[in-house]
Amino acid sequence: MPSPTEQTDEEILKLIRSAQHDGEKATLMVLYQINRNLIQNTEMTTEALAKIRSAEKEFASHREDFDKHVQDETALFNKGIGAWKTLSIVSAVVASVGVYILSGHLGDLKTVMAANASQDVEMKRLDSTVRVLEAVVDRNSRIIMERLLPNSYRGGDPMERKNQGSDK
Numbered sequence: 290m291p292s293p294t295e296q297t298d299e300e301i302l303k304l305i306r307s308a309q310h311d312g313e314k315a316t317l318m319v320l321y322q323i324n325r326n327l328i329q330n331t332e333m334t335t336e337a338l339a340k341i342r343s344a345e346k347e348f349a350s351h352r353e354d355f356d357k358h359v360q361d362e363t364a365l366f367n368k369g370i371g372a373w374k375t376l377s378i379v380s381a382v383v384a385s386v387g388v389y390i391l392s393g394h395l396g397d398l399k400t401v402m403a404a405n406a407s408q409d410v411e412m413k414r415l416d417s418t419v420r421v422l423e424a425v426v427d428r429n430s431r432i433i434m435e436r437l438l439p440n441s442y443r444g445g446d447p448m449e450r451k452n453q454g455s456d457k
Contacts (some may be wrong), residue, residue: 294328 301321373376 294324294331297324298328 298321301317301324305314305321306315308317
């Protein structure tokens with residue numbers, strides 16, 4: 290069974306063939322051409338609508354993919370920001386602890402250096418005291434030796450002195 294547009298097309302062609310006057314024929318021919326153009330326009334509009342609907346579905350699919358991509362990127366970006374904040378906080382804490390420990394060690398180091406300096410002074414004082422004492426002991430030893438020992442026994446080899454004393 291022919292479609293309504295084909296039936297209309299056939300009816301107009303029958304009317305053109307049966308027309309008696311040229312003016313009537315010309316009007317029917319124009320009407321036939323308008324009908325053909327309307328049919329083509331309807332077909333093109335139907336095709337365009339199908340393509341638009343297909344593009345609309347494709348666009349919706351792309352939009353969903355894009356939205357998912359944006360969500361993934363946003364989540365990744367937020368993780369990066371969180372990691373950066375965590376890294377910053379950890380770095381600040383480590384630096385603070387390091388400065389605290391270092392300042393404590395610097396205080397201890399200053400104390401140790403001051404103690405070393407005072408010990409150096411004390412060592413120098415003790416060294417000079419020991420030298421003085423050694424000098425006093427040496428001098429006193431000589432004095433004691435001179436008092437305890439006879440004059441002939443001072444200095445040199447005692448055997449030599451004995452021999453020298455017997456020659457006289």
